């Protein structure tokens with residue numbers, strides 16, 4: 001029986017060892033009993049290049065690589081610089097921004113979810129800049145210490161900016177959700193990013209169309225399961 005798991009928004013970092021422990025526990029339990037695992041972005045709180053020697057990165061790569069099932073990865077808005085080298089170390093298959101899965105006679109779109117937040121024009125401008133290939137090329141060639149300090153400053157100023165943003169601006173745009181489902185001829189969508197775990201109907205697309213949103217791993221873990229029975233959102237203590 002096939003059971004597909006989706007997770008996102010773990011935001012792993014050295015400062016939050018409990019979340020790392022929770023993820024390692026998840027890998028040794030839940031992930032062992034599924035047929036495929038999809039990590040839909042923001043596995044890490046920050047990423048400044050695969051050459052960052054943080055011990056956390058190697059620990060996570062080894063734990064994922066030890067899984068007996070295929071693991072897939074879509075970049076998030078924080079770990080968008082995760083490269084081929086880390087993916088290979090973790091035994092994860094990197095996927096493009098939007099992917100359609102066909103299982104159980106249905107089409108399901110997976111994505112991180114940041115590109116659905118089309119009302120947040122400041123974020124989209126930031127994203128366009130840091131996704132520009134030559135800007136990434138230059139950034140990755142800076143000395144590690146300089147990248148670390150630039151990244152820390154960018155996170156600080158972003159935190160300040162977000163305090164003044166309206167909640168609605170940081171949620172998905174409903175038209176963008178409809179557009180993605182229609183473009184991919186799908187009736188199911190699974191994403192993270194907004195940290196607002198829920199399963200919403202999308203009746204404009206079809207009576208059974210759904211948008212399932214993963215939760216962030218702040219005080220507990222979150223996952224979405226896809227089986228013959230459909231989508232199930234659940235959370236669990238560390």
Ligand code: OKV
Pocket residue numbers: 045046047048077078079081123126129130135136139150151152154155158
């Ligand atoms: C990730 C976000 C920090 C949001 C910088 C070019 C540039 C890459 C980078 C530096 C920052 C990722 C890689 C980080 C996401 C932030 C702050 C806001 C909203 C450049 C390419 F511009 F300097 F040339 N970065 N880091 N933010 O710390 O992981 O998603 S990060």
Ligand code: MN
Pocket residue numbers: 009041042076077078112114192193194
């Ligand atoms: Mn995100």
